[in-house]
Amino acid sequence: MRGVTKTFGAVVANNKVDLDIRRGEILSLLGENGSGKTTLMNMLSGIYFPDAGEILVNGKPVTIRSPKDAFDLGIGMIHQHFKLVDVLTATENILLGLHEKGTLNLKAAAEKITEICRKYGFVVDPNKKIYDMSVSEKQTVEIVKVLYRGANILILDEPTAVLTPQETRKLFDVMRNMKADGKAIVIITHKLHEVMEISDRVAVLRKGEYIGDVPTSETNPQKLTDMMVGRAVSLNIDRPDPVNRVKRLEIHNLSVRNVYGLRALDSVSFDVYGGEILGIAGISGCGQKELLEAIAGLQITESGSSIRFYPGETSESKELVGLSPLDIKKAGVGLSFVPEDRLGMGLVGAMDMTDNMMLRSYRNGRSAFADRKNPKKLAEQVIEQLEVVTPGVSTPVRRLSGGNVQKVLVGREIAASPKVLMTAYAVRGLDINTSYTIYNLLTEQKMQGVAVVYVGEDLDVLLELCDRILVLCSGKVNGIVDARTTTKEEVGLLMTNLRKEEIHE
């Protein structure tokens, strides 16, 4: 790619980027949120068309107008959000959009798929429907789809964000096999240890500009971070010891059924203390979402469930089960919740920052009209304190990059001065700099006596940030460990192997 530029309105997403992708090599593309990694790759795969610059494949200048052109050139992209049809099988999904001559031969296609799988070490059942698949299987189908079309250049956009450590390892094996087969692979990821582990070369983008590339063997995470951010950044999480631990929530026998009538949470019991960070680990979909939503009053709980809130030493505890989010607020329970789905639940994408700040507070005051002055002040304060990059308070939050969206959400939830702060995947998809900002904010809240619940997926971070870690496995509490003394292996084991039924005391 030579001098590639792309602008969206007034925003320059990529500015004169030069990038080489080589055969038989795994290239990591690194950059903060909004630095233009995905945009750059989207131009290569035909989703966007560059405003200026040229793309050469095998030395020849080419024009990529559509994903089909990209496929013809052997370029395939595996997107962060899968593009699969749920009710079709793996084979049918892979064949979709192909215009092969003759009749549709699913059997032959399935054989070809199986062969591709054998060659690179995938495991996928060609006849399995997508809705029956796990996230990792779906990703496999996406990769096979691209390979089936004869791609020689594969682009993976944050493939490990949704995988467990074990699945990641499997994916990396496959990637190495593909590399050995002479394919060129580009991987976009925020996790530096993965960059170090898998890639041969690292290319760094910052604010749409190409900074440079280095062979992985000649660099380290600290150097890469400095390149990405443009200044030296500290990569340590400060973890002070908890002070004044007081019990805030007592969760007892909490059970929730999901839409299929299955138990998403099964008799979960634990306590949450002010002044500490309680980490919640588990493979995705093990009840984390249901747990936080149940506490927030957004889930219907089974009878026998109990969530008691302790406002302080003097006043009586309150039962939260059966209360709506509004009732919980009215009961004076300072509960803040940063949900996983930021724009689909925590914020309104089409609204500006001021209106989003109001989401929690618009009921204040007796007037029938809503107050917008204080929310506006709060918005300006959040922009200043959390260094939110935005054209102004009146820009719809949907236009902000992922990290800035999260800052807006976390900023609002902290501004409510909560007693309990729950966060779900608070740093998912965020760059290193923003992630550390969030970790520091959470630690700050902990030191102010807030009970912080941190649902996370990166075990390294959980071990460094939290005081205690609760491990969920298939909707059950599979152990609560001390984060200071436990190991990654122990937590990993608790995540995957459900302990045999114990006798409850």
Next chain:
Amino acid sequence: MSSPNVHHEPLIRIAKRDGLAVWKNWLIRLVFVLIALLLSGLFIYAVTKLNPLKVYAAMFEGALGTKRRVWITIRDTMMLLCIGVGLAPAFKMKFWNVGAEGQILVGGVATAGLMIYLGKSAAMSTPVMLLVMALASIVAGAVWGVIPAVFKARWGTNETLFTLMMNYVAIQITSYCVALWENPFGSNTVGQINPQTKAGWFPRVFGLDFGLNVIIVMALTIGMFLYLKYSKHGYEIAVLGESERTARYAGIKPSRVFIRTMAISGAICGLAGFIAVAGASHTISTSTAGGRGFTAIIVAWLAKFNTFVMLLISFLLVFLQKGAIEIASQFKLNDFASNVITGIILFCIIASEFFINYRVIFHKRKEAGSK
């Protein structure tokens, strides 16, 4: 690899733009109205060999040619605007209320019924009668709006089908009432109600024929603008319209807001029925709503729920319609030819929104040239 290099740069491509100055937006819209007039002119000439300018003059004549016509145009604009104002909160909430027709009809039926019975007994003065009729139409419309909202809130029924079906029920009720109240006997129409006493008719206000219509509808327009933009309810409607999950997260009860907002929406549409009967036709028939419940959806959406822009769009639509009727009679064109012209103009207005939001870059014209 096959030879994929045959592709050229695409001839045109589209890029999103934002932050265009307001006056430029309006300039683009104006240009498109002119383009629409040009295209319609070509169409008129090609099909009828008439001078397009003469046809346009006739259209203007038809809508605003005489004082009487000006008032009829204003009256119909107010009617359409009133319904649009009623639909705005529902559609902003992404509640597809296509049941305005029915809500207007039940409001109209309530009004007409009271007009007939109260007119006979002559127990009330007209202002009191108007108040009673207005209240009855509000209640009738609100009930008609709340029923589908309750079903959606309780059982998750599809509001589009439900409100549509409610229209047919309303039409049947209207047919029944028309048969019940028919006058003269055997005509199968209600005819003008209270033609002698004018009991329950809108009085002239400030010496203007349809002054009361304008006052009521403009009050609603301003009220709805403030309600949607500044009130807490308006904020809840906006949040719920964007995402039900966010609404729940923020402690908003969707079912409550659905029902409350549909009561308001239905009430205003019912009031539109009151205005149509007491303030315009002084009769009731199954065509009292006359499809305006659907046209108003276009008004609400095109205006992006800004009630003042709705005024403009309502006027344009009524103007086109009146003009179309005039050219149909004056040049002996059939109705369809004039509808085509209306279609072309509407299409161009919608197209202008596209060009306000996106810019088109032509092949080889570099960035510098297009900025």
